[in-house]
Amino acid sequence: MSFAPTPTETLARARADLRMGVPVVLSGETGGALLLAAETLTAPRLGDLQALGGQPVLAITARRAVTLKARPYDGDLARIALPPGAGLPWVLAVADPADDLAMPMKGPFTTLREGPADLHRLALSLTKSAQLLPAALVHDLPDPEAFANAHGLTRVSAALASSLLAASPHPDAVVNARLPTEATEAGRLHIFRPGDGTEEHYAFEIGQPARDKPVLARLHSACFTGDVLGSLKCDCGPQLHGALAQMGQAGAGVLLYLNQEGRGIGLANKMRAYSLQDQGFDTVEANHRLGFEDDERDFRLGADILKSMGFSSVRLLTNNPRKIAMMEKQGITVTERVPLKLGETAHNRAYLATKAAKSGHLL
Ligand SMILES: Nc1nc2c(ncn2[C@@H]2O[C@H](COP(=O)(O)OP(=O)(O)OP(=O)(O)O)[C@@H](O)[C@H]2O)c(=O)[nH]1
Numbered sequence: 001m002s003f004a005p006t007p008t009e010t011l012a013r014a015r016a017d018l019r020m021g022v023p024v025v026l027s028g029e030t031g032g033a034l035l036l037a038a039e040t041l042t043a044p045r046l047g048d049l050q051a052l053g054g055q056p057v058l059a060i061t062a063r064r065a066v067t068l069k070a071r072p073y074d075g076d077l078a079r080i081a082l083p084p085g086a087g088l089p090w091v092l093a094v095a096d097p098a099d100d101l102a103m104p105m106k107g108p109f110t111t112l113r114e115g116p117a118d119l120h121r122l123a124l125s126l127t128k129s130a131q132l133l134p135a136a137l138v139h140d141l142p143d144p145e146a147f148a149n150a151h152g153l154t155r156v157s158a159a160l161a162s163s164l165l166a167a168s169p170h171p172d173a174v175v176n177a178r179l180p181t182e183a184t185e186a187g188r189l190h191i192f193r194p195g196d197g198t199e200e201h202y203a204f205e206i207g208q209p210a211r212d213k214p215v216l217a218r219l220h221s222a223c224f225t226g227d228v229l230g231s232l233k234c235d236c237g238p239q240l241h242g243a244l245a246q247m248g249q250a251g252a253g254v255l256l257y258l259n260q261e262g263r264g265i266g267l268a269n270k271m272r273a274y275s276l277q278d279q280g281f282d283t284v285e286a287n288h289r290l291g292f293e294d295d296e297r298d299f300r301l302g303a304d305i306l307k308s309m310g311f312s313s314v315r316l317l318t319n320n321p322r323k324i325a326m327m328e329k330q331g332i333t334v335t336e337r338v339p340l341k342l343g344e345t346a347h348n349r350a351y352l353a354t355k356a357a358k359s360g361h362l363l
């Protein structure tokens, strides 16, 4: 008998620790590393790290490195050697592009070429999955287990964590209940909970769609600003309500509401992107400058939920060809793309044009 947390549970703890600014220990095949997320770093913890001696490294994605003119020798990431005496403002300025234009970082940055970068790559995946800025201080530890025990820190096995982060979390059905709405009297809301401690996702079923026929479906990613506040910067609110109205009129459909705010980067990072957009960057450039890819969503989730509800084919309401490709790859047949053209405003015209030009959206 063991009450000890499983690797998945330990990873969830690590995510929560990083969000609070608590360091996490990574165990590699030989040795390991201490990891601190740059966004939640404090001056005392940086001081403690520097007191350990050795060479702390600030890992950033290649996207962020390119904007800082730092050489990414490790392909998708760069390891910047922390200059002696570098303080918290230095770390934050590398991690967060908020002041890039007002106070350009001088550099030059010394990026490492030698040695493995696996733990640094894992550190960045972990900070992304904690919805923090993708920048992490990483410090080699010869005996990670002893260090974690001595300091009461969460320790994750690098090999297990890497494969868990790459896997799809497989949300389980928790509960469903009748929910009449403006769009339909015959609504039913289903709640799905991933076993890895990440956000719950919702499916709103309209009518009683046959499981053996293509269902009219919409995969909607959460947009607090558009869905709730009626933001004019994007088309999410009108798309959400348009899809619901269309399904209501048809008398059958399923709307998946996936909690992947800001194309998977989280609301705080999306607001950082909006702030960069106010400085003149477009939606894709802003994501890159923050160190993210254009789209960090995992659409496997949507396919998993549809399958667990018994659906195998859909008529998909979307303008995004990636959603169609991902559905097909996950074994859901898309018999038809139903276009969704709604909500163009003077504020979002450029945003929609960028999605078409850079992200392959169909107009
Ligand atoms: N990072 C980032 N996310 C944004 C921005 N504007 C909107 N979003 C997010 O983009 C997502 C839009 O989701 P969807 O409407 O489902 O997706 P889509 O890729 O536009 O595809 P379709 O609407 O199906 O054609 C939501 O998660 C929004 O929060 C932005 O400027 N930056």
Ligand SMILES: [Zn+2]
Pocket (backbone or CB within 6 Å): 223, 225, 226, 227, 234, 235, 236, 237
């Ligand atoms: Zn939106």
